[in-house]
Amino acid sequence: MDEKTLQGQTALVTGATSGIGRAAANALAAEGATVIVHGRDAARGAEVVEELEAAGADARFLAAELGDAGQVRELAAAAGEVDILVNNGGISAFGPTAELDIDRYEAMFAANDRAAFLLVAVLAPGMAERGRGSIISVSSMAGRVGLAGGAAYGGTKGALEAMTRAWAAEFGPRGVRVNAVAPGPVFTGTATPREFLEQLGATTALGRVAEPAEIAEAIRFFASPRASYVTGAVLAVDGGRTAI
Numbered sequence: 544m545d546e547k548t549l550q551g552q553t554a555l556v557t558g559a560t561s562g563i564g565r566a567a568a569n570a571l572a573a574e575g576a577t578v579i580v581h582g583r584d585a586a587r588g589a590e591v592v593e594e595l596e597a598a599g600a601d602a603r604f605l606a607a608e609l610g611d612a613g614q615v616r617e618l619a620a621a622a623g624e625v626d627i628l629v630n631n632g633g634i635s636a637f638g639p640t641a642e643l644d645i646d647r648y649e650a651m652f653a654a655n656d657r658a659a660f661l662l663v664a665v666l667a668p669g670m671a672e673r674g675r676g677s678i679i680s681v682s683s684m685a686g687r688v689g690l691a692g693g694a695a696y697g698g699t700k701g702a703l704e705a706m707t708r709a710w711a712a713e714f715g716p717r718g719v720r721v722n723a724v725a726p727g728p729v730f731t732g733t734a735t736p737r738e739f740l741e742q743l744g745a746t747t748a749l750g751r752v753a754e755p756a757e758i759a760e761a762i763r764f765f766a767s768p769r770a771s772y773v774t775g776a777v778l779a780v781d782g783g784r785t786a787i
């Protein structure tokens with residue numbers, strides 16, 4: 544694990560100012576990648592950049608609202624040549640279907656799906672031209688299992704997994720691998736209440752909630768040459784929840 548297999552590569556991690564994204568940024572930096580830390584909060588962005596630099600990595604922060612298509616395109620342009628794209632940033636809003644505000648529904652699909660689509664649209668052709676690249680999207684077990692109150696959020700993640708498979712078909716012939724990680728409940732800065740995460744954690748085979756680093760490990764694997772023959776896959780990192 545000491546081998547820096549991503550030396551000379553640049554990774555863009557969306558939603559890297561917190562939680563799973565921050566852990567993924569650290570894991571990719573530890574593997575030698577230069578990391579572009581994306582988020583909205585410039586102060587936390589600077590803190591993560593400092594953390595990565597202190598660990599010896601090159602890093603910079605780029606701000607963008609993922610719900611705004613123009614800002615997402617600007618983010619992709621400002622990122623430049625990207626070898627590893629981690630579509631992690633996103634929103635989760637749960638609630639009875641009859642009560643979920645349609646604006647929250649639209650905002651979730653914009654941030655969780657449209658932003659990923661736009662980033663892939665701008666960045667994947669360059670990867671294909673260079674003959675290498677790895678795209679990893681962060682899905683959720685909610686994309687697989689029916690959770691009461693999770694129709695819209697689960698819908699965003701089911702769509703992300705479908706796009707992952709289509710992108711694997713589209714870009715695979717030109718050397719770009721596209722995969723997804725589907726976490727179970729994880730303790731992060733998420734607005735999801737802690738008790739709800741703990742209730743979900745209790746339903747997993749391992750009977751607990753995950754830490755962000757446990758999800759980041761799977762992202763690091765997909766990004767690395769150790770996953771050189773893996774594409775179109777969705778890896779459940781959910782304590783066994785979707786297996787039982």
Ligand SMILES: NC(=O)c1ccc[n+]([C@@H]2O[C@H](COP(=O)([O-])OP(=O)(O)OC[C@H]3O[C@@H](n4cnc5c(N)ncnc54)[C@H](OP(=O)(O)O)[C@@H]3O)[C@@H](O)[C@H]2O)c1
Nearest residue numbers: 558560561562563582583584609632633683729731732733
């Ligand atoms: N936590 C869980 O239990 C869990 C389980 C399964 C899947 N996931 C998925 O894992 C991913 C990361 O979740 P997390 O729990 O680690 O999140 P988190 O701690 O709440 O952090 C979310 C990150 O995304 C950014 N972000 C959120 N909405 C954004 C928007 N509209 N525009 C730009 N940036 C935005 C935030 O940036 P700023 O704070 O700087 O604005 C932050 O960096 C999400 O896709 C989530 O659906 C989480």
